Amino acid sequence: MATPRPIDMHAVQVFIAVAETGSMSGAANRMGISQSGVSQLVRQLEDELGVVLVDRTTRPLTLTPFGLALRNRGALLSEELANLKAQVLDAGRGVKPDLRLGLVDSFAATCGSMLTRQLLGQVAQLSVRTGLSPQQGESLLRRDLDLIVTSDPLLDANDVIRYRLFSERYFVITPNALGKPLASLDDVRALANVLPVVRFNRTSQVGLQIERHLRGLGVRVPNRLELDNADALTAMVAEGIGWAVTSPMCFLQALPWVDNVTAHLAPELSLERSLYLVARRNEYSAFFADACEAARTVILDSFLPRLKALGKGVEALVNVDEGDTREYF
16 A cells, blocks of 8 residues: 655645735745745645645635644644754754653652753753653653653663662651551551551552552551552541551652651561663763753752651661762663
């Protein structure tokens, strides 16, 4: 089967001029071509699409429904084309192009603004999208995002590059009203028998990881309450509804509630997660190195000091690699 012929974008730009000026002659003046040339290009578009774009019986010309659809979408494409040359030339001069950045929710809430400030001066335009790690990874692989901070290193993908920003160990939080420390895993198992667990949603990377680990520890409780963000989860614990397993970054995300919960750094749950900066391999290589350095700076100079200021000792559960930020995998 023959491959469909691509639409002539120059013809689309001429048609946009016709739609905006309301006449073939107006479009000819704007585009610097003859009126007959404009008419020929519009006819060519109509033949390629198999529809009528312009009602030629009216003055000024009016667009058919097909013409309206092409004008609306074509105007956006025409603007992109107008910017394309400048972006290509800027890239050759070392100016970074537009960047689409994805941030997992907990990082976005605690470090996103600082990282954005660091990166904004290095790109022409920055678009930031937040969400769960699986969603960010899928968007990167679909080329909807260029760079992501995620707890999923996408180990099954061969065409990406990763840098580990830090790792953090999980811990248990309980309502202050509980009034007693948890000294062992047996204490956690006993707690599960008297107080419901408040879970992260199991469609999230964090929720699934914690759920599997608790089962492995023999902590089995009915699934009664799931939440999709750390703020709400910690609030539920603060109100005495249940207990939960969380991480230092998620704990900082729930800052308004941390004084109303007790952080149990012991017993050791032997469970941790890492956050990674991930991009497609061989794209913007120099920028990826700069982004790694910027993210590392945010972790060391902002995230860890704010954790320490909580006075709960949870900063001890965070490990930032001492390695060079050029050590990717």
